[in-house]
Amino acid sequence: MKKSKEKQEERKIFTAGIVSVSDSSASGEKADESGKLLDYMLRGRGFDIKYYIVIPDELDRIQEALVMLCDDLKVDLVITTGGVGFRKRDVTPEATQGVLDKEAPGICEALRYYQMQYNPKAMLSRGVSGIRRNTVIINLVEDIKEVSRSFESIIDPIYAGLQTIHEEE
Numbered sequence: 710m711k712k713s714k715e716k717q718e719e720r721k722i723f724t725a726g727i728v729s730v731s732d733s734s735a736s737g738e739k740a741d742e743s744g745k746l747l748d749y750m751l752r753g754r755g756f757d758i759k760y761y762i763v764i765p766d767e768l769d770r771i772q773e774a775l776v777m778l779c780d781d782l783k784v785d786l787v788i789t790t791g792g793v794g795f796r797k798r799d800v801t802p803e804a805t806q807g808v809l810d811k812e813a814p815g816i817c818e819a820l821r822y823y824q825m826q827y828n829p830k831a832m833l834s835r836g837v838s839g840i841r842r843n844t845v846i847i848n849l850v851e852d853i854k855e856v857s858r859s860f861e862s863i864i865d866p867i868y869a870g871l872q873t874i875h876e877e878e
Contacts, residue, residue, distance in 0.1 A: 723785035726778035730792035743790040771804035779844040791851035809839035
């Protein structure tokens with residue numbers, strides 16, 4: 710028991726930002742459940758949440774939020790939720806691709822593979838992931854069940870990736 714407590718204390722505390730992309734949540738029509746869940750889960754894993762915003766499905770607004778989080782606040786991890794489907798207004802992947810320095814396709818490939826075990830429609834997620842400066846950006850879907858499973862399936866490898874990025878600083 711003592712060793713696991715010591716190991717937790719040795720873990721670096723990383724910062725995070727959450728961008729919840731949803732026209733209906735941004736307008737107040739519905740609650741932003743997926744963003745709130747991410748906030749809870751990230752805090753539970755020791756992340757310090759620096760920013761959390763709910764915005765409509767607008768490419769410019771999404772990019773502005775991502776750039777601000779990466780360049781101005783310099784958070785370690787940004788997770789977006791929503792806007793990754795087939796609807797015309799689903800532009801989160803395009804917004805994300807427009808700000809990335811390099812892509813990390815394995816993250817979203819793993820997410821889709823994992824989620825397809827529960828829901829074959831998971832293959833329809835167009836989410837992308839990558840790195841801008843020293844910030845990892847990951848697009849998740851909006852469904853809270855899928856957000857929960859997705860987060861748990863990737864958070865440990867993502868933590869290791871964040872450690873690698875910070876070893877180079």
